Amino acid sequence: MKFLCDRMLGTLAKWLRIYGFDTFFATDETDDDELIDIAKKEHRVLITRDKDLIHISRRENLKVIKINYIEVKDQIKQVLKDTKIRKENVLTRCLVCNSLLENIDKKEVKDKIPPGAFQINDEFWICKKCNKIYWKGSHYDNMLEKINL
Numbered sequence: 001m002k003f004l005c006d007r008m009l010g011t012l013a014k015w016l017r018i019y020g021f022d023t024f025f026a027t028d029e030t031d032d033d034e035l036i037d038i039a040k041k042e043h044r045v046l047i048t049r050d051k052d053l054i055h056i057s058r059r060e061n062l063k064v065i066k067i068n069y070i071e072v073k074d075q076i077k078q079v080l081k082d083t084k085i086r087k088e089n090v091l092t093r094c095l096v097c098n099s100l101l102e103n104i105d106k107k108e109v110k111d112k113i114p115p116g117a118f119q120i121n122d123e124f125w126i127c128k129k130c131n132k133i134y135w136k137g138s139h140y141d142n143m144l145e146k147i148n149l
Contacts, residue, residue, distance in 0.1 A: 001083050004044040006035060006053060009067065012075045017098055018143050019080075020089025024098065036060055047079060073146075090147060091140070094127035101125040101134060109133050 002022040005013035013025035024044060026035055032053050039046045039062050046057050046064045057064040065082070069075050092101055104126040110118055117135055125134045134140075 002042060002044045003079075004035060004039050004042075004046050006046070006048040006050055008049060009047060009075070011072045012047065012067070012079070014095050015072060015076050015147075016079065017093040017095050018091060018147060019076075020092045021083075022093070022098065032056060036062065091134075091143065094130060094132055094134075096132050097127060097130045099127050099129040101127055104133070 002024070003013075003016055004024045005016070005026065007026045007028055007030065010025055013023045016023040024038060024042070030038075032050075035046065035053065036056055038044065039057070040060065046053070046062055047067060048054060048057075048064065049067045054064055054066050065079055067075050067078060069078060093099065094101060102125060104124050106118070106122060106124060109124045109126075113124075113133055113135065117137055121135045121137070123136060126132070127134075
């Protein structure tokens with residue numbers, strides 16, 4: 001399932017990516033017509049709190065999830081209520097640009113990450129689109145703990 005979060009739901013978009021969902025996050029420059037067009041072309045579920053956008057989406061026969069909560073943990077629960085998460089997809093997407101991550105050899109990241117992270121980790125992943133490198137540090141454990149809502 002692919003999602004499109006409007007510009008007011010950036011934190012939710014990040015957490016949906018952590019869960020492994022392909023999640024487009026709209027910028028401030030993306031207007032409602034563009035959002036509708038992206039949702040149609042890419043078959044994305046629109047996630048928003050914007051009543052006008054919800055009305056347009058329904059008129060266009062798009063699937064839309066109206067977010068009713070302020071707290072991100074409640075937003076996640078609301079979205080996941082209608083979806084099925086596959087645990088093997090967790091932490092497989094870049095949190096910055098949404099691309100799928102790929103394994104990268106430890107030798108290739110030596111001068112690109114903090115020395116401590118290099119010394120204590122053997123597995124690394126890279127986003128080929130934005131070149132962000134990921135590893136299983138404390139942030140990884142914190143995210144895993146938080147997704148077990």
